[in-house]
Amino acid sequence: MKIALLGYGKMGKTIEQIALQRQHDITLKVDKDTESYVLENVDVAIDFSTPDAAVDNITNCFNHNIPVISGTTGWLEHYDDVVALCKEKNGTFLYASNFSLGVNIFFELNQKLSQLMVNLPEYDISMEEIHHTQKLDAPSGTAITLAEDILKNSKYGTWTLDAAKPKDLHINSKRIDDVPGTHEVAYKSSVDTIEIKHTAHNRDGFALGAVIAAEWIAGKKGVFSMKDVLNIG
Structure with missing residues (x-):
């Protein structure tokens, strides 16, 4: 899988390590100093950015027909709008407050x-x-x-x-x-x-769950949660 990392802080770097271990490619890294980016050669995006960047990142993915996994928190007052846009664009979206x-x-x-x-x-x-x-x-x-x-x-x-x-x-x-x-x-x-x-003893559990969610969501359309990934609840 070709993965875009939208957010390249501590979590983004840990996700990169786990993804590479699982034989995936990181084709785009966006950090807090990135002014603009192009979503090309990407199968799925994983967003662990900041509350003020998350909605724009997710919207950009929908506009480019790229599934997006979001673990950024602090923006959920816009969650219903994001879900509505996902459905309007026939996109693919999975948010979790915690991927562990x-x-x-x-x-x-x-x-x-x-x-x-x-x-x-x-x-x-x-x-x-x-x-x-x-x-x-x-x-x-x-x-x-x-x-x-x-x-x-x-x-x-x-x-x-x-x-x-x-x-x-x-x-x-x-x-x-x-x-x-x-x-x-x-x-x-x-x-x-x-x-x-x-x-939690380290960030590896969060990163592994995010990568597993990205693997699971391939080929799917709609709005999902970790309950779907784990088939629980």
């Missing part, structure tokens, strides 16, 4: 746990996510995905970063050097605590 295979299993565990706890209002729910200091958005897209699944089966109306709002699901967002990503969900009552946690 382990995290996507964690998403399923989180959703199942929230369903089991729905009739136990005596438990207060809290979340914590920790990432490296270069991460631009807070909370992480992964934390938002976890929170939104919890909200479907809880007493909370929305999530918040403000711990002073007890009626909302609080996400404690921390930024610490050299932390690839840690997410924890806790259900606490006066008698016990139930916790689930995912800790």
